[in-house]
Amino acid sequence: RKEVEQDPGPFNVPEGATVAFNCTYSNSASQSFFWYRQDCRKEPKLLMSVYSSGNEDGRFTAQLNRASQYISLLIRDSKLSDSATYLCVVNLDTGRRALTFGSGTRLQVQP
Amino acid sequence: DTAVSQTPKYLVTQMGNDKSIKCEQNLGHDTMYWYKQDSKKFLKIMFSYNNKELIINETVPNRFSPKSPDKAHLNLHINSLELGDSAVYFCASSLGRGGETQYFGPGTRLLVL
Numbered sequence: 001r002k003e004v005e006q007d008p009g010p011f012n013v014p015e016g017a018t019v020a021f022n023c024t025y026s027n028s029a030s031q032s033f034f035w036y037r038q039d040c041r042k043e044p045k046l047l048m049s050v051y052s053s054g055n056e057d058g059r060f061t062a063q064l065n066r067a068s069q070y071i072s073l074l075i076r077d078s079k080l081s082d083s084a085t086y087l088c089v090v091n092l093d094t095g096r097r098a099l100t101f102g103s104g105t106r107l108q109v110q111p
Numbered sequence: 112d113t114a115v116s117q118t119p120k121y122l123v124t125q126m127g128n129d130k131s132i133k134c135e136q137n138l139g140h141d142t143m144y145w146y147k148q149d150s151k152k153f154l155k156i157m158f159s160y161n162n163k164e165l166i167i168n169e170t171v172p173n174r175f176s177p178k179s180p181d182k183a184h185l186n187l188h189i190n191s192l193e194l195g196d197s198a199v200y201f202c203a204s205s206l207g208r209g210g211e212t213q214y215f216g217p218g219t220r221l222l223v224l
Binding site for chain 2: 032044046091103104
């Protein structure tokens with residue numbers, strides 16, 4: 001089992017749609033969780049941290065389910081500019097003091 | 112005001128050559144990282160330094176040697192380049208000792224011919 005696993009997609013959705021991505025992680029003691037966004041030929045950029053109680057930032061909502069060891073990202077009212085690869089990132093707390101990146105889920109929003 | 116910068120942005124070179132990539136951050140962060148992103152887009156950590164001290168050294172060929180002259184700089188030297196070294200190399204930094212939010216440089220696209 002991969003340490004951080006995501007559906008690679010692509011998710012092709014029309015503008016205005018709601019889309020959700022899930023990500024599972026292997027270590028129940030994992031400490032911190034993030035969603036990053038990576039545009040084509042660009043560096044990853046922090047989209048949002050994921051808090052235990054769930055959190056929202058505009059059209060984006062992140063949830064954490066510790067019992068099932070997954071995090072989710074919900075994007076409402078998709079825009080063309082949301083097209084990117086979304087990376088699930090976890091501090092697995094294996095003593096390594098590093099973040100582990102999922103391989104990413106590609107989203108393509110179509111007009 | 113670039114937070115994490117890398118040079119060069121593109122690097123095309125022949126097999127067997129030696130090359131270096133430089134990284135600088137002006138965020139005042141204590142930890143810096145090198146990642147490799149291959150053609151399948153998987154981002155894998157190679158090294159991390161905290162205040163010039165090596166704290167992560169993943170299973171990377173010893174042809175790769177990081178150097179941190181101070182906590183704002185982390186360079187990567189690669190000896191005897193191989194075809195499989197072709198990838199995008201990202202530098203990143205974070206405030207603490209690792210495991211928290213990281214900020215990435217724009218990447219160095221290395222092509223070995």
